[in-house]
């Protein structure tokens with residue numbers, strides 16, 4: 274009987290050793306797999322994306338690289354810089370972008386820069402409240418880009434107390450293809466699948482192993498219900514089985530459902546806002562089936578008093594409809610809220626009527642939203 278037990282225990286130990294070997298293989302082969310993914314042609318020109326990303330800096334540099342002098346003072350009122358170099362493309366390949374955005378020194382400069390990545394512009398005197406406007410996280414919602422570009426033309430000659438950051442094309446790659454979804458790089462935590470199967474029993478063992486130990490050949494052994502091992506091996510096994518591992522991957526999907534995942538375009542925008550102490554975000558969209566809302570729709574989160582006040586101000590100025598809308602943890606407005614940022618989503622109709630007309634309505638909404646934070650911008 275004693276011998277039989279021993280054999281069983283040995284068998285169990287062998288089984289466990291195989292499981293551990295399997296897990297170790299999974300861990301050590303995973304990064305290699307991710308590295309080969311980086312050589313994918315689609316991303317071959319964006320390998321340095323994370324290195325050159327503006328996220329690696331806490332603040333925009335003070336150097337002004339704009340040569341726009343249309344304010345007549347020969348003093349540019351803004352700074353402009355590449356924000357996310359992994360999403361660059363020629364946005365003028367999108368017919369409506371090309372057709373409806375007037376060519377000005379500023380728009381030409383922005384179009385040119387999109388090829389290197391998304392662009393961020395910074396306006397204002399750097400004091401007071403801070404706002405970030407992003408448009409086109411969905412690349413097939415050109416009204417949002419047209420409206421935002423129009424607002425930039427308004428803003429470029431203004432002096433005001435406060436700071437406004439604008440990303441007029443969040444994913445130029447998507448806009449150039451007029452596509453809602455896009456392929457993007459992201460980092461995720463993978464929990465080893467075996468964990469679910471074994472976690473419960475290991476937790477039980479972990480809790481009571483101190484009570485069930487015995488001395489064997491001068492060493493203490495720990496375990497539970499017939500499974501015995503040395504303390505260090507027991508602890509290591511437990512640690513490996515519950516380990517989370519980081520992986521790099523690519524995903525083709527809706528970027529406004531992945532803003533809570535590290536490395537995605539939406540995540541970079543919200544994290545930038547957080548890092549720079551920005552307390553307000555406007556996420557500009559257009560969508561189908563909302564043509565009955567002649568003055569657009571503002572999505573605000575119920576229970577957020579500042580957001581509701583902000584939305585009411587826009588309604589007062591433009592007659593927009595205010596609602597709460599659907600929530601998904603990967604949406605920019607939901608993730609923004611999670612990081613403590615007031616985040617409004619502005620929508621107008623996308624599929625019916627004239628894009629330019631809807632863009633003009635959205636322009637008024639953006640203007641009203643900015644007027645709430647910066648009263649001198651009227």
Ligand SMILES: [Zn+2]
Nearest residue numbers: 411414558559
């Ligand atoms: Zn959208």
